[in-house]
Amino acid sequence: MNLLLTVASFVVAGLTIVGIIRVAIGPTVFDRILAASFAAVNSVIMLMLIGVRYGRPELFVDIGLAYALLAFLFPVALARYLDATSAADESGASGEESE
DSSP: OHHHHHHHHHHHHHHHHHHHHHHHHOSSHHHHHHHHHHHHHHHHHHHHHHHHHTTOHHHHHHHHHHHHHHHHHHHHHHHHHHHHHHHHHHHHHHHHHHO
């Protein structure tokens, strides 16, 4: 069982690193948001694996749930911000053209 948890932890850690690299080099903002969400989900999985490994899953499940809620709200809030920003840019651009 310990070997399985160790291998799973390394796989998830590798995927998290890939997600973080994608956040750094993503060509668009939306690629970076998706990569950040991907890395956050992998971090929650890593927390669960650590909890099982140390025999304290109830503690790490609570921490993982709180982190998952924050990881869910980040892209939603950023998408709303980007939508409001693009709407303001469009209305500003149409106002400049009419003058």
